[in-house]
Amino acid sequence: MSILIYTESENGMFKKSALELASYARxxxxxLRVELIAVSFNHKxxxxxxxxxxxxxxxxxxxxxxxxxxLTYAENLASVALANQVNLxxxxxxxxxxxxxxxxxxxxxxxxASNVIGLxxxxxxxxxxxxxxxxxxxxxxxxxxxxxxxxxxxxxxxINENHxxxxxxxxxxxxxxxxxEVERIEKSSGQVSIADADIVVSGGRGLKGPENWHLIExxxxxxxxxxxxxxxxxxxxxxxxxxxxxxxGKPVASNLYIAIGVSGAIQHLAGINSSKVxxxxxxDPEAPFFKAADYGVVGDAFExxxxxxxxxxxxxx
Amino acid sequence: MKILVCISxxxxxxxxxxxxxxxxxxxxxxxxxxxxPNDEFGLTRAVWFQQxxxxxxxxxxxxxxxxxxxxxxxxxxGADKAIRIDLNPTDGFQVAQQLSFLCKxxxxxxxxxxxxxxxxxxxxxPGMLSALMGYxxxxxxxxxxxxxxxxxxxxxxxxxxETVSCQLPLVIxxxxxxxEEKDLIIPNMRGIMQARQKSLTVxxxxxxxxxxxxxxxxxxxxxxxxxxVDPNQIDQLIDLLHKDARVI
Numbered sequence: 001m002s003i004l005i006y007t008e009s010e011n012g013m014f015k016k017s018a019l020e021l022a023s024y025a026r027x028x029x030x031x032l033r034v035e036l037i038a039v040s041f042n043h044k045x046x047x048x049x050x051x052x053x054x055x056x057x058x059x060x061x062x063x064x065x066x067x068x069x070x071l072t073y074a075e076n077l078a079s080v081a082l083a084n085q086v087n088l089x090x091x092x093x094x095x096x097x098x099x100x101x102x103x104x105x106x107x108x109x110x111x112x113a114s115n116v117i118g119l120x121x122x123x124x125x126x127x128x129x130x131x132x133x134x135x136x137x138x139x140x141x142x143x144x145x146x147x148x149x150x151x152x153x154x155x156x157x158x159i160n161e162n163h164x165x166x167x168x169x170x171x172x173x174x175x176x177x178x179x180x181e182v183e184r185i186e187k188s189s190g191q192v193s194i195a196d197a198d199i200v201v202s203g204g205r206g207l208k209g210p211e212n213w214h215l216i217e218x219x220x221x222x223x224x225x226x227x228x229x230x231x232x233x234x235x236x237x238x239x240x241x242x243x244x245x246x247x248x249g250k251p252v253a254s255n256l257y258i259a260i261g262v263s264g265a266i267q268h269l270a271g272i273n274s275s276k277v278x279x280x281x282x283x284d285p286e287a288p289f290f291k292a293a294d295y296g297v298v299g300d301a302f303e304x305x306x307x308x309x310x311x312x313x314x315x316x317x
Numbered sequence: 318m319k320i321l322v323c324i325s326x327x328x329x330x331x332x333x334x335x336x337x338x339x340x341x342x343x344x345x346x347x348x349x350x351x352x353x354p355n356d357e358f359g360l361t362r363a364v365w366f367q368q369x370x371x372x373x374x375x376x377x378x379x380x381x382x383x384x385x386x387x388x389x390x391x392x393x394x395g396a397d398k399a400i401r402i403d404l405n406p407t408d409g410f411q412v413a414q415q416l417s418f419l420c421k422x423x424x425x426x427x428x429x430x431x432x433x434x435x436x437x438x439x440x441x442x443p444g445m446l447s448a449l450m451g452y453x454x455x456x457x458x459x460x461x462x463x464x465x466x467x468x469x470x471x472x473x474x475x476x477x478x479e480t481v482s483c484q485l486p487l488v489i490x491x492x493x494x495x496x497e498e499k500d501l502i503i504p505n506m507r508g509i510m511q512a513r514q515k516s517l518t519v520x521x522x523x524x525x526x527x528x529x530x531x532x533x534x535x536x537x538x539x540x541x542x543x544x545x546v547d548p549n550q551i552d553q554l555i556d557l558l559h560k561d562a563r564v565i
Contacts, residue, residue, distance in 0.1 A: 070444075070456075095473065098440055099444070099456050099472075100444075101440075101444070102413075102442075102448065103444050103448045105444075106413075106445050110528070112410070112441055114441065115438055132436065132437050133435070136334040136537075137334050137536050138534070139534045140531065140532050141530070141531050141532070143529045179453070179484040180482075180483040182479060183469075183480045184479070184480050185479045185480075187477035192476075194475075196475060199564070199565070235497075235498045241493055241494040242494075247330050247435055248355070248493050255564045256564035256565065267330045267331070276564070280543075290545075291543070292540070294541075294562065295546060295554065295558070296543045296544070296546070297545070297548050297554060298548065300548075304548050304551070308555075311555055312565070315565075
């Protein structure tokens with residue numbers, strides 16, 4: 001018996017979600033007294049993983065793995081899982097992890113629960129709580145299979161250091177020939193992605209037009225935050241779809257979510273519900289968002305936000 | 318080109334979410350059901366292929382009789398025919414397996430499903446279906462072009478867009494962006510009348526496996542009251558975010 005995690009890296013660094021995954025799986029490994037194995041692709045920084053509780057890392061390196069492809073990555077994870085009698089695989093909720101999870105589940109005949117929000121409630125029959133109805137509810141789910149896969153919700157467990165002596169194993173890649181080719185990747189440069197951000201600053205119709213978005217962008221850059229928007233804003237083309245957060249857009253699970261001029265429709269609230277702290281700035285004291293907020297400011301965004309930016313800059317320095 | 322669009326019957330996005338007294342099921346009382354929005358983006362793109370590239374569009378759902386109104390709506394939107402696989406499914410794997418039985422019979426070139434349903438948010442059916450069929454798969458799909466036997470597909474990744482090319486058959490996890498909100502088709506009277514004449518076939522479920530069982534639903538604990546800060550006291554706001562919430 002052992003636990004496997006897929007630790008993702010970007011620009012030569014493990015992603016924060018990979019460290020959260022290691023911390024989470026460490027807690028399970030301690031409880032079950034089993035080994036925790038990490039798999040990383042084209043990345044050799046095992047010390048970092050050791051600091052968060054990983055005992056063994058399988059490094060798979062091959063130039064053809066440079067671009068993520070769900071099928072090839074899933075195949076390689078499956079082969080490590082089978083070679084090590086893994087009975088629990090834990091994945092993050094990144095776009096790539098959610099992409100490969102169902103493929104891995106079929107390949108291992110495993111059960112799969114996504115959006116898991118905490119440690120399993122029971123291991124006799126693996127029982128986990130997960131969010132559903134776009135964060136408007138939770139369900140408890142029992143997975144009674146030889147191998148199970150859990151997808152951990154971003155920012156739901158936290159990162160804990162836990163130093164272990166780490167064993168490094170190099171493994172050659174399984175490469176099946178496919179007719180599937182990654183042609184290009186366009187990254188929005190210099191911006192924090194909503195998925196990885198600690199802080200997200202979001203604007204709604206209250207900003208009156210795309211020409212006023214510098215307020216959102218300035219506040220976001222002051223805080224090192226990602227920018228987001230409400231559905232009407234993306235539908236009107238003020239901002240790209242990739243910034244739309246809510247039920248049909250992206251989920252946000254940041255530490256701080258700042259909503260400016262967003263009224264707080266139920267679909268929007270659902271999408272940002274798993275953010276830890278919500279600050280709402282709106283000129284309408286009746287805006288429904290205040291009911292879901294932790295901190296609220298009733299005021300004109302065009303006055304409050306510039307002052308907030310200025311004072312935050314002073315605070316940061 | 319034969320296209321299959323997999324449809325999920327979900328509560329309207331504005332629904333209040335409640336559960337039955339034993340917490341074991343979603344309380345459907347007074348709830349209006351709609352086509353899962355991610356599926357509807359996919360269906361709209363499929364109808365575009367039907368109109369521009371002579372594709373044949375079939376919609377399918379795995380569900381009981383109560384799912385038929387949304388299948389009729391799909392027909393009114395433009396799908397050519399509908400199939401209901403008669404099973405109230407227990408989990409996503411079971412849905413994927415049921416769909417795979419149909420796909421093995423029909424050999425669709427393109428299978429479109431929403432990247433996830435907005436009720437269970439499992440995000441597993443399209444991926445599992447592709448794996449069961451051995452087909453190519455792209456999820457979070459925001460661009461889909463097809464020429465002859467080749468697809469060019471873009472998917473949203475964390476912080477960007479990735480574009481891939483691959484051969485059909487292909488399974489797509491659709492989401493907003495694949496078509497714009499304004500492109501969504503509101504059925505007109507002619508479409509609704511035509512939908513009545515189109516075929517809606519009910520297929521019996523084939524024995525399939527279940528990998529997970531939901532034992533309980535619950536709602537989040539009510540949250541504490543909002544702390545209001547005077548707009549002239551921005552220093553106090555920063556102080557609260559720093560010392561009270563510890564997020565900056």
